[in-house]
Amino acid sequence: MVDLTVARLQEVMIVLYALSLVFYLIDYLKKSKSFQRIAFWLIVTVWVTQTAILSLYIIQMKRFPVLSLVEGIYFYVWLLVTLSIVFQLIYKVNFMVFFTNIIGFVFLMIHVFSNLKYTASTVGDSLISEVLFVHITSAILSYAVFALAFVFAVLYLIVYNVLKSKKFGKRFSSLPNLHQTMVGMKMSIYTGIPILFVSLLFGVQWAYVALEHWSPFDVKIMGSFAVLLIYSSVIYFNYKGKLQSVEFAWMTIFAFLLTVVNFFLGSTLSQFHLWI
Incomplete structure (x- = not known):
């Protein structure tokens, strides 16, 4: 029913x-x-x-x-x-x-x-714990926040190209300005990085305690840490001035696409990561 x-x-x-x-x-x-x-x-x-x-x-x-x-x-x-x-x-x-x-x-x-x-x-019921729950929910939350960063990046490139072409229409007023999209992009990434980091810490802790056989070189684990490293690098190089606004937006889009690949492909190829 x-x-x-x-x-x-x-x-x-x-x-x-x-x-x-x-x-x-x-x-x-x-x-x-x-x-x-x-x-x-x-x-x-x-x-x-x-x-x-x-x-x-x-x-x-x-x-x-x-x-x-x-x-x-x-x-x-x-x-x-x-x-x-x-x-x-x-x-x-x-x-x-x-x-x-x-x-x-x-x-x-x-x-x-x-x-x-x-x-x-x-996952066996005996292995379901608060640690695993926090690991999974915080990972999904970080993916959601990174999706917002992706949306802000797309909007930044749209607004940038409209301003560059100087072809303003009445629909342009419905778009946010460059400053808003850039701030939204950065704040989303700033928020997502620590949430994903906490998720990975809890995930490693849970695997160490609950699983008898697991490898830190599992596809999903390595992919998740790669996502964390890429987002951290994007923020770092932008802060150092080595990634300008447009490149920063494109790298944010690339990082999210990698996140999506890790979400699906990593879970499929993982030896024990049968959830997200």
């Missing part, structure tokens, strides 16, 4: 999510407050539906569903939708909300139409 209810809720959620993106796009093209309000409340409805599905899974599994790849993807989408609503309410930057939800919608499609299924945790 729970599975049938979840399936119906997911169908409704996908339709509402797609409609919200359409209305955000129309708002950008037509500058209509009514379309903007419709898009926002559709996103809120999507968030409520996602939260209901998440709650049903918690009731069914008697745990927070983040211990497998498919569960991690769904929680990641929920975080992106949550952050987009917060940004809509605080900063009123509709174009950023649109880009963030495009990422969320793509991940939702992967979640719904992939062959991945919700199953009992691949």
